[in-house]
Amino acid sequence: MPELPEVETVRRGLQPVMEGSKILKAETRRKDLRFPFQKDFIARLEGQTVTGLGRRAKYLMADLESGDVLLMHLGMSGSFRVLKEEGQAKPGQFHHPRSEDRAHDHVVFHMSSGAAVVFNDPRRFGYMKIIARKAFEDEPLLKGLGPEPLGNEFDAKMLAQSCANKKTSLKAALLDQRVVAGLGNIYVCEALFRSHLSPRRLAATLATKKGEPTDHAKRLVSAIHTVLNQAIKAGGSSLRDHRQTSGELGYFQHSFQVYDREGEKCQTAGCNGIVRRFTQNGRSTFWCPQCQK
């Protein structure tokens, strides 16, 4: 499911019920997600106050007063729901609006704010890991990540430099989390479309021979900013699994111009192209061959 806008939407939903609140009880309902839970997973969470809830790329990070950080990744199908605890008398019991989903509720945090925070993940590509804040710099999961696409350091110059020596397509480069961290298949397709750049173009063409950013690089960075900001504002894109923590759907999928729109007319003004689909590095690419060059 989730790319940066979906993860950011989830972060904003969890923040009010987690930040400044204590984890009274934590439950894991199986021994693993993508990886086995650490043996001391529960012990390091229970009794801890969450001092901050942040995001890095597609990771959620809960800072704990102990100095630990709870790292959470939604994989392909992970989602969080915020539910109201039904009563102090029955810890572990909470109201669930979609009872048929209970089979994939794998983790629950019972917060002192009165919220039950439930992690659901049918495919279990998601995972949670607790790391010490001191060891943050060395964390292998985070170590190679490139810049935040909405951060100050990500600009045309930086993008051009990191693409300059790449031997791969622009599509593959943008999906590479070492180049820019947080984009996935949907937003790469949409950003390329909005900047009229072909997904097949060589990534290295974003830089001149002197390593300066081309106008293409500037257009692309600007399209990435626009599409991510609009998607966050829309609560993300709900194709299958993504939900806001309230259970509401995101609605940016209605604003897709190419993703999942094979065969439809190109929306670029004055273009009479048709949206096409092909496979690049094992993933579907949607684009308009007419106006993306």
Next chain:
DNA sequence: CCGCGGGCCTGAGAGC
């Protein structure tokens, strides 16, 4: 080091 393809899982939808 880099780029690519396989594999990890479950579920939805298409086609027969």
Next chain:
DNA sequence: TGCTCTCAGGCCCGCG
């Protein structure tokens, strides 16, 4: 109705 096949928003790992 039900089976089989394909595909899905991500990313680690091993190979060449």
